[in-house]
Amino acid sequence: MAEPHRSGFACFVGRPNAGKSTLTNALVGSKVAITSSKPQTTRHAIRGIVHRDDAQLVIIDTPGLHRPRTLLGERLNDIVHSTWSEVDVVGLCVPANEKVGPGDRFIAAELKKIAKRTPVIGVVTKTDLVKPEQVAEQLLALQEVMEFAELIPVSAVDGFQVGALSDLLVRHLPEGPQLYPGGELTDEPEQTLVAELIREAALEGVRDELPHSIAVTVEEMLPHEGRDDMIDVHAFLYVERPSQKGIILGHKGERLKDVGARARQQIEGLLGSKVYLDLHIKVAKEWQRDPRQLRRLGF
Numbered sequence: 001m002a003e004p005h006r007s008g009f010a011c012f013v014g015r016p017n018a019g020k021s022t023l024t025n026a027l028v029g030s031k032v033a034i035t036s037s038k039p040q041t042t043r044h045a046i047r048g049i050v051h052r053d054d055a056q057l058v059i060i061d062t063p064g065l066h067r068p069r070t071l072l073g074e075r076l077n078d079i080v081h082s083t084w085s086e087v088d089v090v091g092l093c094v095p096a097n098e099k100v101g102p103g104d105r106f107i108a109a110e111l112k113k114i115a116k117r118t119p120v121i122g123v124v125t126k127t128d129l130v131k132p133e134q135v136a137e138q139l140l141a142l143q144e145v146m147e148f149a150e151l152i153p154v155s156a157v158d159g160f161q162v163g164a165l166s167d168l169l170v171r172h173l174p175e176g177p178q179l180y181p182g183g184e185l186t187d188e189p190e191q192t193l194v195a196e197l198i199r200e201a202a203l204e205g206v207r208d209e210l211p212h213s214i215a216v217t218v219e220e221m222l223p224h225e226g227r228d229d230m231i232d233v234h235a236f237l238y239v240e241r242p243s244q245k246g247i248i249l250g251h252k253g254e255r256l257k258d259v260g261a262r263a264r265q266q267i268e269g270l271l272g273s274k275v276y277l278d279l280h281i282k283v284a285k286e287w288q289r290d291p292r293q294l295r296r297l298g299f
């Protein structure tokens with residue numbers, strides 16, 4: 001009999017640089033930028049979706065956990081805890097090439113609070129950087145930190161055990177149908193729309209002076225660090241000549257500020273989230289005639 005289809009949510013935690021993003025990308029199979037799309041069952045941004053024949057695993061983003069020294073720190077940690085309890089499985093990532101330390105123990109102590117309800121998988125990352133004996137030692141050291149549902153060593157760089165980790169995570173998901181139709185969540189259309197909104201805002205009022213001379217690329221869309229209700233949008237606005245840069249900037253940059261404010265409002269409407277818009281002007285000479293540049297600008 002065929003295994004039932006499973007679907008659900010996972011998140012990776014661990015100190016900065018533990019390899020969480022790289023691992024997510026390796027699991028998803030192609031590099032995914034973060035999408036702002038939010039599933040119904042959680043308020044959190046999606047990092048990537050693993051589509052398999054037998055399962056759909058949605059990996060969501062969590063803000064980093066901090067030692068709470070301030071009220072803000074406590075609030076952030078509350079968000080982290082609520083994320084953890086909304087997912088079906090958590091992966092605690094610890095790099096193979098760094099000693100298990102107080103940072104890991106702090107996170108583990110917090111994870112213990114939810115571990116009764118949500119299984120935690122101990123993941124030793126970056127195994128390609130060390131000898132097999134060290135991987136074994138790290139697994140033992142990690143085991144001391146808390147009681148894990150499972151332990152697994154992986155390397156996102158050479159692909160070691162990435163499939164096995166995917167299987168492990170999926171095993172902890174409930175039975176259920178696809179939460180998203182396959183392939184729906186590439187964020188490219190969204191980034192294109194965002195770029196278009198910025199372009200529109202920039203052309204407002206100066207269409208005659210700069211008919212086709214501007215192009216916009218959205219370089220990155222990421223959750224704002226430490227907040228799950230805001231998205232950072234990093235974009236470049238390309239003009240062909242320095243004089244056009246002046247027109248867009250306006251007197252003392254006033255015009256660009258207005259463009260940013262208007263674009264931001266539109267983008268917030270599109271994404272349904274607060275947005276921090278980081279917008280820079282670049283002069284790309286003759287970009288309209290340079291195929292390489294055109295491709296980069298999405299034409």
Ligand SMILES: Nc1nc2c(ncn2[C@@H]2O[C@H](COP(=O)(O)OP(=O)(O)OP(=O)(O)O)[C@@H](O)[C@H]2O)c(=O)[nH]1
Pocket residue numbers: 014015016017018019020021022023125126127128129154155156157158
């Ligand atoms: N050699 C090797 N390097 C890795 C591996 N995974 C991640 N790295 C590197 O480790 C660094 C940190 O990886 P990230 O995936 O950004 O780590 P992160 O946990 O998402 O970091 P934060 O976003 O700061 O929390 C990057 O320079 C990666 O290239 C791996 O499997 N092997």
